[in-house]
Amino acid sequence: MEDKFRRWIVCLCLVFVFPHVSADSYTFRSLSVSEGMPDLVVNSIYKDSRGFVWFGTNTTLERFDGARLRHYFLEATNGNDAKEKRVYSIVETPEGEIWAGTGIGLFRVDDDAGKLFRYASDAIDSGVHAFFVSGDTVYVGTDKGLFIHAGGSFSSVQLDGNIFSPANRVTGIAGDSHGILWISTLGGLKSFNPLTGKVGSFPPQSGRAASAYYNVALVGARVFLGTMTDGIVEYDVADGVFRPYIDVGCGVISSLSTDGKDLLYVGTDGNGVHFISVSANQIVRSFRHDTNADPAIRSNSVYSVLADRDGLLWIGFYQLGVDYSLYRSHLFQVYRFGSRFTTEGMPVRTVSFHGKQKLIGTRDGFIFIDEADGRFKTFDTPQLRASIIISSCYFSGKYYIGTYGGGMYVFNPRTLEVEDFYSSEPYPFKNGHIFCIRSDREGCLWVGTSNGLYCFRDGEKIRHFQSADTKLPEGNVYEIFFDSTGKGWICTENGMCIWDPSTLSLRANVFPEGFINREKVRMVYESSDHRLLFLPEKGSLFVSDLSLKNFGRVGKGTLLDGKSLMSVIEDNSKAFWIATNNGVYRYDGEGGIMPFGMVDGIPSNVFINCYALKDSAGTLWFGNSNGLVSLPGGKARRLPELPYAAAISGVLVDGVDRPELLERTGSTYRISLSSRNSSLTLLLADLLYVSPDEAAYEYREAEDEEWKLLVGKSEFNLYNVPKGGCRYYIRRIGYPESALELEVLPPSSGGWWAGVLALVLAAAGILLYRRKHARRQEPVVYVEPEVSAVPAFDAGGSANSAEEPESLIAPHPSLEETALAADEGEGGKYKTNKLSDEECERLSNLLDEVMNEKKPYIHTDLKIADLASMVGSSSHALSYLFNQYLKKSYYDYVNEYRVLEFKAIVTSEDCSKYTLEALAERCGFSSRASFFRSFKKATGITPNEYIKSVQK
Known part of the structure; x- marks a missing residue:
């Protein structure tokens, strides 16, 4: 009776202490050929401190950032044996380096070259199958014993006096709370005390054949060993006895690890994956390739398993790649x-x-x-x-x-x-x-x-x-x-x-x-x-x-924008939760909007037109296409913390992969470009491991105060990078602490010969210019067009509100704007495609007539090509007209008409019932910030000051 009661208490503890075992609804995604895996045999899986996941295959080391894989190939070696490319183990050193153990030795990742280079070959010249890190020390388990890396050098430990003994072939290392290492070998269980240097041997009891162990895990004073024939073996340190452990339906234990508290994660080559509770001595969760299983994995031939610190489960297969579970914050x-x-x-x-x-x-x-x-x-x-x-x-x-x-x-x-x-x-x-x-x-x-x-x-x-x-x-x-x-x-x-x-x-x-x-x-x-x-x-x-x-x-x-709004409810902190056809959004009522989706425990991003409710406990309830979804009131006030900051995992310069140009110090990234480079593509890591569709970033230039959206993709593009360099901030929406800083440095000097060459080319250009334009009296002056601000969220205020933006700095030019600037500059087409003054005057009059009669400027998406079509001209001709004849940018020209429209409205109508944002939109402005900036530039006063003057 007492034993039954104890087991009942243990089961309750499992439910409450380890809810992911019994309550999680796992959903698996796969990485295979279609995702770019060059080798589908996955021997090892490791998650580093930055959140990147590494896969060791039979031919490469793969790094996965949640959106894409990066391949690291071994440097060329003299041998042709396939085992030299096989990655058995992976570790991150205290210095932040990634090491990989292969069939012939130790390799180190060179991130710039995208390769694995042989490391410490003079010390380690055999296969490396296990790593263990303790403080500043890295322990390396090899086919020739244990190696210790400390203070920049290696030392070795023979686990058996006979160098050829199977007991020197290390397959796994685990450490206990006393600092003792427990080591699985092909010749039995060993221990090592780093303080005394003493090696302990623990042979199995007589009559037991299995003494070759391929992996090891430690929970308290119980050591668990995986074999290739007899399943899991337990060694109890307290009583010194080996005994068979729980039968997982397969004798081949390919992977064995633990959460260090109670759970064992067991991978088998034949019967899938199993979670075992050590305290309850029973299997509490299994994952198999079974049509009746929910969820099912793609194969029962499992070579590697990682239950990472963020609650994700990674399963590496024989010839099928990887299955991994989605991150869930369990907010909903x-x-x-x-x-x-x-x-x-x-x-x-x-x-x-x-x-x-x-x-x-x-x-x-x-x-x-x-x-x-x-x-x-x-x-x-x-x-x-x-x-x-x-x-x-x-x-x-x-x-x-x-x-x-x-x-x-x-x-x-x-x-x-x-x-x-x-x-x-x-x-x-x-x-x-x-x-x-x-x-x-x-x-x-x-x-x-x-x-x-x-x-x-x-x-x-x-x-x-x-x-x-x-x-x-x-x-x-x-x-x-x-x-x-x-x-x-x-x-x-x-x-x-x-x-x-x-x-x-x-x-x-x-x-x-x-x-x-x-x-x-x-x-x-x-x-x-x-x-x-x-x-x-x-x-x-x-x-x-x-x-x-x-x-x-x-x-x-x-x-x-673009979402179908299904329901809205206010929580106890006075924030609104809006359910849509593509996720839930938290609106703070002042402009801040934060997205939530499947990563937060929502079963589907599709919500139904169901009236949302708030119960007496403050819990919010929503009708979803896959269930009734709740958000506890306490969680609504304490939003989940992100496990990792935003990160850049790669860079393309003018479309070419150039990882060596990317430098990182903490969350600051720097890229140095040459004068020939014009565009950058930054590859953003999705370290929540969900889907690019769920990515929700925002970015701004350092001199700008307005954040712009970057949603549904894991890339950040910069076109026509300024010659003087630039600096940007990128972060996950709703999480200011996740921001990274990107600094694009201006090109450095290329040496005296480059300067001389530049002078010669400049002189040649000047001579050619003077000959071609000898009859011209005045030089062409290029005035760079100003850019209207990107639309910014603003709940608005009434037209007589006193609130105004503090900063109205224009953002980085768009593709269309920079393309126009390239044609308008001194190196552009103005040199050969000038318009006469008579033609400019004719175009100007025709354009004014169109603007006054048809009012195309009230459309926020009006482009210079649209105006050109209305007056029967070209975009380049109008660009010349604005910048060379009228001496103003296209945007200033259009926004001046919008300002006049605003003046006419507030003079002739009662506008007290409208917000300034609504009035600005009626006039064609795309955002409140753009409206304020243009109005003050044209009139010298703010819109509110003008309204007050009209009212007086």
Whole structure:
């Protein structure tokens, strides 16, 4: 009885102390030929301190950065034996070098050359199969004993007096808490005391044949050894006894490691991977190649296993490459009801809570759970006329459930029975679509359907609004939301109206110009500070105050661009969580937006149009295409820390791989270019090991204050690098501490002969220039065009807000802008493609006429090519016109018209109901920063100062 109780306690500890064993839902990705692996036999796996993962194969050492592999080949040797290329072991030294053990010796990584070079061949001239690092010392296990690297030199330790003894063939090294090394060899178990230099031998008991051990792991005072025939052998240091350990279904133990606390990670060549709890003495998790297993790995022939410090599982196979699990921060969770029920894999369309009761509607019926008394029941067809549940509401002790095509039902949580909704009009909802069910503060139940809007009180229908005879816009009624003033916001597929409780009527003529009332809105939500958030079918988030005086769109030019917004909820820290068709985004209400996806425990990035909820504990709940997803309130306030900073893993210069040009000191990277280089591609490491689609970076130039997005890819491109060099910062969105610094240094002097050559070429160029332009009176002067700012996120303020940007520095030029600059410079086409003054005047007049009549400048994406097409000219001709004749850049020219448009609007209209961002967008500006910069440059005052002067 006591033993059973002890085992029960141990199992509970496993659940709570090691939740990844029993609770993790592993999802594996693969690395194989299609991902660029040149050799698919993976003998060893290692993760270094920077977060890079290394694979030792039969022919190369591979470094994986989460997005791409880099191959390190062995330097040429005299022998042709295949074992000399086989990488058996990998380690990072205290100095940060990567060493690899092969069949013929020790090799060191040369990152610049992309090769492995032989190291210490005079000391180590045999195969290296194991490493162990302790402090500043590296222990190397070879075919000729143990070697110790300390203070820059090697010393050797003979584990057996006979140099040819199998006991000198080291296969694994582990260290205990007393500093003693435990060493597996082909001739038995050995120990080594670094302080005394004493070697201990531990032969197995008589009668046991197996004494050749191929790997070793240590948990407490128990040593575990892997064999090639008899599975795992345990040696108990306390009693000095060898004994067979747990049978893992295969005698060949190819990999053996531990978390140092309780778990053994066992790889077998024939029966997959197993996790063993040493305290419970049982297998707690297995991974096999089995069509019935979930998840399944690609082979049972496992050569190497790494359960890394970040919770990822890496499995190397024979001739199949690598399988690895995705990183999970476990911020979000999929709802499970004990062992009886899980929502994982279910497309959740609606949820309603009452106390410990949960009603979950899916595409396949609904589920009722009462966590207080353990009741659980599912309902689907034929109990229901339609199985797609799209709305629900708890009201007066019952749940009202809307279906797609099957009308509305009422569910009684006491009797667990479902019945049709009944009122004075018997069964009014036997069919049709019920999109929304809400209650107001007057005790009425409102139902939005495909046949208009209904209102019931005490089961009696008191109102039915249809578009034919009321102010209700045409189409399905998708949303009914009652705000804190009692007004009801009614959203249909063709617009919006308001239920006015003071007049008991629907009103549609109360919306100001520019409001969202003519669009299809999925959802309306009121924040704690009484802002209304509208989620449109298309377009960005729309925010308004209750009086409809200050409103506008937010999120343009941010991560929310192009996303379909499904639901929004505010957490206890007053941040908003917005579920979309591509992940969840945290919006702090002031401009900061942070992405979350599968890496954070979300089962799918696709969320459904399900009204999000916050329960009494502050936990947020979302309907996802693969389950009901929750975010505990405490975790929402304490976001997960990133395990690694952003990192650059490679560099292409003008399309050519040039790793030797990249220098790193901590998180600062430097690249030195020659004067001939013009473009850079920085390869960013994705050390969370998820997917390039999940990558979310932002960057800025050192002199700029505005961060720009770099999403869905792991590359950073710089075109036409300035000759004087430049400096950038790159970081993961939402994590300022992850930033790296990139410094592109200007080209250094190439020596006196390069200077002389440059002078000669310059002199020749000047002579040629003077001969060609002898008749010209004045030189052509190139004025570099200014660049408008990249759109920046700003929730906006009213037009009379006093807030203005502190810095409005223009960012690095875009590809189009730098291409124009190349044509406009003194080395460009202006020398041969000049326009006469008469032609410039004609073009200028024609351009002014187009700008005044057609107002193309109100389009934020207007390009010089568009203007050229309107006046029947070319981009280069207009570029010459602006910079040489009008003496202003194209951007200044267009933005001056936008400034004039803004002046006209604020002079002739009441603009107090608009944000400055909304007004600037009406005039064609792409961002608030660009608007402020251009306005002050053109007028000498800020927009707010101008508005105040107009009001006076």
